[in-house]
Amino acid sequence: MNVSVIIPALNEEEPIMGVVRALAATKVPDEIIVVDNGSTDRTADRACAAGARVIPEPRRGYGRACAAGVRSLSPECDIVVFLDGDGSDCPEFVNHLVDPILAGKYDFVIGSRTRGQREPGSMNFQQILSGRSAGAILRFLYGIRYTDMCPFRAIRRDALERLGMREQTYGWNLEMQMRAARAAMRILEVPVNHHRRAGGESKVSGTLRGTFVAGARILATLLRIAFERS
Numbered sequence: 001m002n003v004s005v006i007i008p009a010l011n012e013e014e015p016i017m018g019v020v021r022a023l024a025a026t027k028v029p030d031e032i033i034v035v036d037n038g039s040t041d042r043t044a045d046r047a048c049a050a051g052a053r054v055i056p057e058p059r060r061g062y063g064r065a066c067a068a069g070v071r072s073l074s075p076e077c078d079i080v081v082f083l084d085g086d087g088s089d090c091p092e093f094v095n096h097l098v099d100p101i102l103a104g105k106y107d108f109v110i111g112s113r114t115r116g117q118r119e120p121g122s123m124n125f126q127q128i129l130s131g132r133s134a135g136a137i138l139r140f141l142y143g144i145r146y147t148d149m150c151p152f153r154a155i156r157r158d159a160l161e162r163l164g165m166r167e168q169t170y171g172w173n174l175e176m177q178m179r180a181a182r183a184a185m186r187i188l189e190v191p192v193n194h195h196r197r198a199g200g201e202s203k204v205s206g207t208l209r210g211t212f213v214a215g216a217r218i219l220a221t222l223l224r225i226a227f228e229r230s
Contacts, residue, residue, distance in 0.1 A: 001078035002030040003098055003154075006069030007052070007064055007085045011033050013041040014199025015087035020050035022091040030097055031074055037065040043085075050165025063172035067165065073157065081154045088122060089152040096190050097154035105184040107159040111152040111178065111192035122196045130215065136221065141226060142181035145189070149171065149173045149218070152192055156230060159185055170214040171221025178225045 009016055016034065023032055038058045055121035056081045057068035066082060079101050083089040088212065093111065102105040114128055151173055158203035163179040165172065166195055180187055 001102055002074070002076045003079045003081060004031045004033060004073050004077040004157075005029045005081040005083065005094075006073075007032070007034045007045050007047075007049065007083060008037055008065030008069065009085035010037040010065075011039045011041050011043060011059070011201075012085040012199070013039070013043045015197065016043050016085045017046045017050040018089075018198060019083075019085050019087055019089075019091065019159060020052045022049055022124065023094065024051055026091055026094050028094045029081070030076070033069045033072055035065040035069045037061070038170075047085075052111075061168040062170050063085050063168040063175075066172050067168070070160065077157050079154055080157050081152075082158055083152040084106070088195050090193045090195065093152070093192045094154075096192065097152065097179075100155055100188050100190075101156055105186065106188045108155045108180045109153065109188045109190060110146070111150040112146075112148040112189050113150050113194040114147050115189070116191035117193045119193075119195045122194045122210070126215070130218065134177075134218070136228075137222065138178060142178070144177075144181040144187055146177055147175065147189065150192065154182060155180070159183075161172055166218075167221050170217040174218055174221050175225060176223070182225075192214055198211075 020032055023029055023226050032052040034052040035055045036044040038060050044054045054156045055072045057065050088198055100109050131148040139145050167175040
C-alpha cells in the first residue's frame with residue numbers, strides 16, 4: 001500500500017527541511033506533500049529543496065491546507081499521514097501509525113502526545129486540558145476514548161474520503177476524530193513523543209489571540225458535528 005504524507009505549513013522555513021528529511025529517512029512515505037499556506041518566508045523553497053512536493057494554498061486556514069493536500073494526493077495513495085511542519089511531531093514514529101493500518105486491523109490511527117514522552121515546554125496546560133476534555137465528551141457521545149487532538153495521524157484514504165470533511169480552520173483534527181468515531185471506524189490511539197517546535201512561532205499557543213481563536217473554532221466544530229444530523 002502506498003503512503004502519502006501531508007504537512008500543512010505556514011512560515012516554517014527553519015524546521016521544514018529537517019521535518020521532510022526525517023520523514024524521507026524512515027523510508028515509509030511514497031510521497032511527501034508540503035502545503036504552503038500563504039507563507040511570507042522561504043518555507044516553500046526549503047521544503048522543495050528537501051525533496052517534498054510543494055502545493056500552494058494561499059487562503060489561510062489549517063483545514064484548508066489539509067484539504068488542499070488531500071486534493072493533491074497521487075492516485076496510487078492508499079494511506080494518508082498528517083503531521084505538523086514545525087518539528088514538534090516525531091517522524092520516526094510514523095511506523096507506529098501506519099503499521100496497524102497496513103496490517104488491516106485499523107482504519108484510523110492517531111498519535112497521543114499526552115501518553116507519550118513530552119519534551120518540557122512542548123505542550124501548554126490549555127492544550128493538554130482541551131485534548132482530555134474533548135476526549136471525555138467524545139467518549140460520552142460515541143464510546144471512543146481519545147486523550148489528545150494530536151495532528152500526527154494516519155488514515156486509510158478511502159476512509160478519509162467517506163468522512164466528508166468540511167472544517168477549514170483549527171477544528172479539522174477534531175472533526176476527523178468525531179466523524180471517524182460516529183462512522184464506527186476501527187480506531188486506534190498510540191503514544192507518540194513530542195518536542196518543542198524547532199523554529200518560528202506557534203499559530204495556536206504562541207499568542208493569547210491565537211489560543212482564543214483556535215479554542216473557539218474547536219468548540220464550534222464540536223457543537224456543529226455533535227448536533228448535526230447523520
